[in-house]
Amino acid sequence: MKALTELAKRRGFFFQSSGAYGGVSGFYTYGPQGATLKEHVEDTWRERFSVAEGHMEVDAPTVMPEPVFEASGHLEGFDDMLVECAGCGASHRADHLIEDNTDIEEAESLPTDEVAALIDAHDIECPSCGAPLADQPVEEFNLMFETNIGPGTSQTGYLRPETAQGIFVEFPRLKEYARGQLPFGVTQIGKSYRNEISPRNALVRTREFTQAELELFVDPEGDGPDIASVADVELTLYPASEQPDGDYVETTVQDAVDDGVVEPWVAYYLGVAAEWYETIGVDFERFRFRQHQSGELAHYASDCWDAEADVSAPGEDAEWIEIAGYAYRGDYDLTKHDEHSGESFTVFKQYDEPKTVERASVDPDMSYLGPEYGGKAGAIADELESLAKRDRAAFEGEAVTVEVDGEEVTVPVEKTGFEVSEETEAGRHVTPHVVEPSIGIDRTVYTVLAHAYDEDEIDEGERTVLRLDPSVAPTGVAVFPLMDKDGMGELARDLAQDLRSAGYDVTYDDSGNIGRRYRRQDEVGTPFCVTVDYESVEEEPETVTLRERDSTEQVRVPTENLTSVLADLRAGETTFDDL
Numbered sequence: 329m330k331a332l333t334e335l336a337k338r339r340g341f342f343f344q345s346s347g348a349y350g351g352v353s354g355f356y357t358y359g360p361q362g363a364t365l366k367e368h369v370e371d372t373w374r375e376r377f378s379v380a381e382g383h384m385e386v387d388a389p390t391v392m393p394e395p396v397f398e399a400s401g402h403l404e405g406f407d408d409m410l411v412e413c414a415g416c417g418a419s420h421r422a423d424h425l426i427e428d429n430t431d432i433e434e435a436e437s438l439p440t441d442e443v444a445a446l447i448d449a450h451d452i453e454c455p456s457c458g459a460p461l462a463d464q465p466v467e468e469f470n471l472m473f474e475t476n477i478g479p480g481t482s483q484t485g486y487l488r489p490e491t492a493q494g495i496f497v498e499f500p501r502l503k504e505y506a507r508g509q510l511p512f513g514v515t516q517i518g519k520s521y522r523n524e525i526s527p528r529n530a531l532v533r534t535r536e537f538t539q540a541e542l543e544l545f546v547d548p549e550g551d552g553p554d555i556a557s558v559a560d561v562e563l564t565l566y567p568a569s570e571q572p573d574g575d576y577v578e579t580t581v582q583d584a585v586d587d588g589v590v591e592p593w594v595a596y597y598l599g600v601a602a603e604w605y606e607t608i609g610v611d612f613e614r615f616r617f618r619q620h621q622s623g624e625l626a627h628y629a630s631d632c633w634d635a636e637a638d639v640s641a642p643g644e645d646a647e648w649i650e651i652a653g654y655a656y657r658g659d660y661d662l663t664k665h666d667e668h669s670g671e672s673f674t675v676f677k678q679y680d681e682p683k684t685v686e687r688a689s690v691d692p693d694m695s696y697l698g699p700e701y702g703g704k705a706g707a708i709a710d711e712l713e714s715l716a717k718r719d720r721a722a723f724e725g726e727a728v729t730v731e732v733d734g735e736e737v738t739v740p741v742e743k744t745g746f747e748v749s750e751e752t753e754a755g756r757h758v759t760p761h762v763v764e765p766s767i768g769i770d771r772t773v774y775t776v777l778a779h780a781y782d783e784d785e786i787d788e789g790e791r792t793v794l795r796l797d798p799s800v801a802p803t804g805v806a807v808f809p810l811m812d813k814d815g816m817g818e819l820a821r822d823l824a825q826d827l828r829s830a831g832y833d834v835t836y837d838d839s840g841n842i843g844r845r846y847r848r849q850d851e852v853g854t855p856f857c858v859t860v861d862y863e864s865v866e867e868e869p870e871t872v873t874l875r876e877r878d879s880t881e882q883v884r885v886p887t888e889n890l891t892s893v894l895a896d897l898r899a900g901e902t903t904f905d906d907l
């Protein structure tokens with residue numbers, strides 16, 4: 329991590345923000361290389377998860393009013409465990425202290441008092457100053473950033489802790505765009521904010537980060553997905569039943585579904601995800617899907633598989649980080665927003681044929697209830713109406729009993745106006761279930777960099793190289809004149825322009841010796857470098873050298889073929905060996 333973060337800073341991938349003012353923990357700026365790499369990762373995600381699947385993309389605000397988070401449960405249940413040091417005042421995540429100082433993994437799922445007891449029992453000390461943390465209270469700390477909307481304090485808002493809520497709150501409108509047809513999916517790429525207690529590991533735990541989320545709305549009684557397109561995709565699964573020391577299950581999407589290991593919709597997206605991770609250069613030797621244990625699940629999820637990547641250096645102990653969650657959120661979110669907002673978060677599901685259904689109703693005799701029960705008569709009528717819908721058998725005797733304000737009231741059935749009638753229904757309202765692939769873009773970028781990072785020995789000596797996949801590398805091709813004289817600079821600039829017009833991210837570099845220029849491009853992961861030399865300007869046909877980053881091999885290519893050769897290499901239709 330140290331070598332990678334140093335490279336990232338030196339070469340402009342990412343660095344801590346506001347450095348001129350001492351920096352602020354948990355906020356990172358992507359430099360020119362990093363911003364392009366991140367954009368490429370986002371583009372490939374959009375292509376695979378949104379465009380190829382026929383979903384709709386939205387772009388919602390990052391600030392949302394308080395009632396949204398009352399409904400979503402984030403005000404009540406989006407907490408981490410905080411312990412503060414009495415010695416130096418540093419704040420720590422209590423569960424992380426347990427994981428760092430004991431054999432316990434996933435301490436997040438333990439109750440607060442148990443975590444406090446473990447800190448005492450293991451004599452855990454403050455990592456910042458060494459003071460004992462025993463006897464310090466462990467408290468729940470809500471991770472949302474609060475703000476005021478407009479001047480004054482009349483309207484409280486929060487920075488969204490997940491992009492998902494920006495999709496859920498717009499469901500009543502989005503379902504219209506989908507013409508009420510399930511399943512339909514809505515995607516969004518955007519910033520989310522969490523006031524993390526102890527941000528750490530560069531891009532891995534930050535306070536502002538980018539998520540790419542898909543909320544897929546499915547009919548809970550409908551057919552599952554057609555998984556044919558990803559049926560044979562291979563998955564490395566780590567089911568909850570095998571944790572913490574069991575075996576991985578090496579399987580395919582089809583078998584995972586057939587064996588009941590993964591819910592079909594979630595399995596489908598694990599397949600889509602595996603294909604995507606492969607295209608952006610994630611190393612599958614250092615990758616797995618790990619199922620959440622029941623105590624780990626977020627308040628809204630009934631099942632979740634995390635994509636996890638090992639970002640340790642070769643030869644070191646594995647260091648798994650969660651880079652995405654693939655969750656089954658059920659009807660939790662839509663039901664909550666339906667209850668709190670007064671809008672309908674259901675879809676109307678039309679039956680193939682209209683159905684005749686029986687409906688129980690009451691029409692209480694108020695000329696009897698009024699004189700008999702006075703001010704309670706209205707509440708009794710409401711209770712009778714609700715009981716008729718729930719339990720029509722209660723009306724089968726001579727009298728029916730309901731509870732109002734804690735008191736039992738018995739009413740003769742003949743005074744309730746109870747009746748069962750037949751009605752024709754064209755369909756009914758259902759609350760869709762939500763399947764959610766939720767990708768952390770920054771952690772994905774970090775993984776891509778960690779898996780691409782290498783140090784090797786070439787003829788010119790040791791080098792650091794990022795073996796980035798061409799689909800995400802910030803620079804597609806670098807163009808160098810051997811020297812900026814005798815027409816070489818001019819030809820190199822023309823070639824760079826032609827390649828830009830053909831859609832390549834091109835870096836033009838004429839400073840320093842050629843070896844140093846190659847080293848610079850190796851460090852930012854540029855797959856190919858083109859050099860214009862004397863032969864290029866003096867001989868016919870006009871040729872340039874094309875150098876491959878990974879092998880450092882070079883070949884001469886006629887300039888008129890350069891664009892098509894690069895396109896074939898990039899598409900994998902030609903290898904450098906073929907050339």
Ligand code: GAP
Pocket residue numbers: 489490491492522524531532533534535536537539541650651652653764766767768769770771772
């Ligand atoms: N909508 C579901 C959701 O937000 P999550 O597991 O809390 O689920 C999804 O977050 C992904 O967002 C994570 O897998 C991770 O990649 C990323 N993420 C979450 N917190 C983060 C943080 N503090 N810094 C960087 N990435 C984070």
